[in-house]
Amino acid sequence: MRAYLLSSLILLVLAANSFAQKPDWENPKVFKQGTEKPRATFYLFNSVEKAKENQPFSSENYVLLNGNWKFHWSEHPDKRPLTFFEEGFDVSGWNEISVPSNWQLHGYGYPIYTNWKYPHKKSAPKIKGDFNPVGSYKTQFNISDLWDGKQVLLHFGGAGSAYNVWVNGKKVGYSEGTKTPAEFDITEHIRKGSNNLAVEVLRWSDGGYLEDQDFWRLSGIERDVYIYATEEIGIEDVFVKAQLNKSDYQTGVLNLEIDVSGTEARGFEIEMTLENLDGSVVLSEQKALTAELNNQSVVFENTFRDVKAWSAEAPNLYRLIVQLKKDGKTIQATALKIGFRTVEMTNGKLLVNGKPILLKGVNRHDHDPKTGHVVSREMMLKDVLLFKKYNINAVRTSHYPNDPYFYDLCDEYGIYMIDEANIETHGYGYGSLPAGPTTWKKWRGMYIYRMERMAERDKNHPSIIMWSMGNESGIGKNFLASYKWLKAFDDTRPVSYERAEFIFKKKLKSKRRYTDFHSQMYMPAQKVKEKYADKGLLEERPFYWVE
Structure with a gap:
């Protein structure tokens, strides 16, 4: 009897502990599991010729997984199919979804539109109530024999607000944040031939408490999903700083940092080539890798005269080719279109290439009236062409990073970009007082990581002339920490956050200031004149209307 009571007590304690454990989606300390370090958008090919074509899904290194997947919808996590990710789980009766x-x-x-009120009871970090739908997805993919011995990664361009991922019944990771990519190393979980992929959104x-934007609240897998293979020793990331020498604004200054992963790199080298789009070479240089490589960075620093500068009026681009070679043979190659331009703030003016600019901008959501948050390339191009037609020269990605292709278009056509992090906590406070997650120390990692994912993904685009840390989220130390991270990461662009204007407008030289601009929403021009110009404040920092 005593043993029975003891066993019962143990079971009760275990059950209580299990019940008390926070699910990942309600734990602010858990916002990623098993994800790779964020990186820039680029694709890896086996030759320079293929890299120049830049068609990843017609190459042998990439497989696009977009299409019809098996799908099950549950109205609450308690009602979701808990073991659907297992390989033997029968989904033949499920419907399909694109x-x-x-x-x-x-x-x-159903879609929900709300300006600033949360679409559920406000009780961060918990999601209370009996309605928090879950989408369970399953599909299959094949692994080619050509990928033997290679590292294989799984890429989600955007999904959420949170999702778990399994491959062949094994958990590979978890991610939060709907508008930036997450990648998972699935090398140890795959097999030749057919493989199973399960995703729970x-x-x-x-x-989601950081995604309280004024727009249609929708959910699902919103951007491309693909797998790709890379070499054991391979190009991991590329960071381009392409600027002008401030002494003449005619000399191009290229600072290039290339991260290479792997070990035992004897005989390997990195070659970088800068060329005009017609193929004529401007610069070329090679550097050998250290034989005892352990995830090292290779740095190139070059200058050249008579640079064709990038601006909204003249969006001149060059092609940067990066090759990883072994004993003179190309192992990997990637090609990026880059632009040389310098952004400065001098005497209260925002300068591009040494000249003051006037931003004539719009705020843009990644939204289509028929397909929601999934926007076609044709629709993105239509937006950019409308901008050019009506003399719009700037766009703010309100209020989150947009699809990567949109940035390519802004580079090509000449649109200045204010790239905004996926942060808005309007429901917890909008104005000049510290409030909500912005002030909570336990949430600081989430804030900084969202800045990191945005900046790492988009860092090589010349069209981005400033970072925005978010929208309508009050003020607090989490933004101060985010500002410091961004400034340390990228010294070539200013940082904006409109709400910071309120607490620091009387202490503009404060070390705790975390915006480089004066900015307001909806303020009449006469008020701007009275509050800023007439008081001499525009001699220190430029002003721009955020909305």
Whole structure:
């Protein structure tokens, strides 16, 4: 009897502990698991010729997984199929859904529009109530024999607000944040031939408290999903700083940092070539890798005369080719279109290439009236052409990073970009007082990581002339920490956050200031004159209307 009571007590304690454990989607300390370090957008090919063509999904290194997937919708996590990710789980009776898409536009649940009120009870980090839908997705993919011995990664361009990922029944990771990529190393989980992929997407999570933007609230896998193979010793990231020498604004200054992963790199070298789009070479240089390589960075620093500068009026681009070679043979190659331009703030003016600019901008959501948050390339191009037609020269990615292709278009056509992090906590406070997650220390990692994912992904685009840390989230130390991270990461662009104007406008030289601009929303021009110009404040920092 005593043994029975003891066993019962142990079971009760275990059950209580299990019940008390926070789910990942309600734990602000858990916003990623098993994800790779964020990196720039580029694709790896086996030759320079293929790199110049830049068509990854027609190469042998990439497989696009977009298409029809098996799908099950549950109205609450308690009702979701808990073991659906297992290989023997039968999904033959499930419907199919297109990926990428928002499931509300396929009849599952309903879209919600709200300006600033959270679409559920406000009780961060918890999601209370009996309605928090979960989408369970399954699909299959094949692994080619050509990928033997290579590292294989799984890429999600955007999904959420939170999602778990399994390959062949094994958990590979978890991610929060709907508008930036997450990548997972699945090398140890795959096999030759057919493989199973399962994804569980939660409509709301603690991360969703940072996504309280004024727009249609939709959910699902919203951007491309693909797998790709890379070499054991391979190009991991590329960071381009392409500027002008401030002494004459006619000399191009190229600072290039290339991260290479792997070990035992004897005989390997990195070659960089800068060329005009017609193929004529401007610069070329090679550097040998250290034989005992352990994830080292290779740095190139070059200058050249008579640079064709990039601006909204003259969006001149060059092609940068990076090759990883062994014994003179190309192992990997990538090609990026880059632009040389310098952004400065002098005497209260925002300068591009030494000249003051006037931003004539718009705020843009990644939204289509028919397909929701899944926007076609044709629609993105239509937006950019409308900008040019009506003399719009700037766009703010309100209020989150947009699809990567949109940035390519802004580079090509000449649109200045204010790239905004996926942070808005309007429901916890909008104005000049510290409030909500912005002030909570436990949430600081989430804030900084969202800055990191944005900046790492988009760092090589000449069109981005400033970073924005978010929108309508009050003020607090989490933004101060984020500002410091951004300034340390990128010394070539200013940083903006409109709400910071309020607490620091009387202490503009404060070391705790975390915006480089004066900015307001909806303030009449006469008020701007009275509050800023007439008081001499515009001699220190430029002003721009955020909205």
